[in-house]
Amino acid sequence: MKNNIVLTGFMGSGKSTVGKAIADRLGLDFYDLDIYIEQTQNMKISEIFKNFGEEHFRNLETLAAAELSGKSGVVISCGGGTVLRKENVEILKANGKIFYLEVDAETVIKRLENDTSRPLLQREDKFEEITRLLNIRKPIYEVASDYKIDATCDIKNTVDKIIELSF
8 A cells, every 4th residue: 555645846835834734634754855865964955966966966866765765654745856757756656645736836936935045036037937847847747646736725725635635
């Protein structure tokens, strides 16, 4: 039985917030893949990118996905680019159901309006760039996931839908 709940989607889709809420409601452990990588590497992701490059980070991400997928009955929040690598999708699906939290560009900008840590949101053309990236990634998220969830609604509704589909 696949018993991990795996969340994917664009930044600002609510993966961490929804994941923590699901874990709390069901009494499960929650793992944010990016935070897990930072903890195991003793380094911020931005430092990993700067010092070793994206390919190295993506390799660490695959290793972390494999480690966490080996656990049973956990909630995993993926980074926005995790499922861009087919190998990661296969690893995560081996013991989990993948839920794509779908949002639009307006929702991303609204939710992250005070977030200064994301370079993409500091651009003048952020709406156009987010829309462009969403259009590229949406079909990838859809193919990678078992379920697509409208995550523009309130968190409780999103959590309820995912829990209902998980069992």
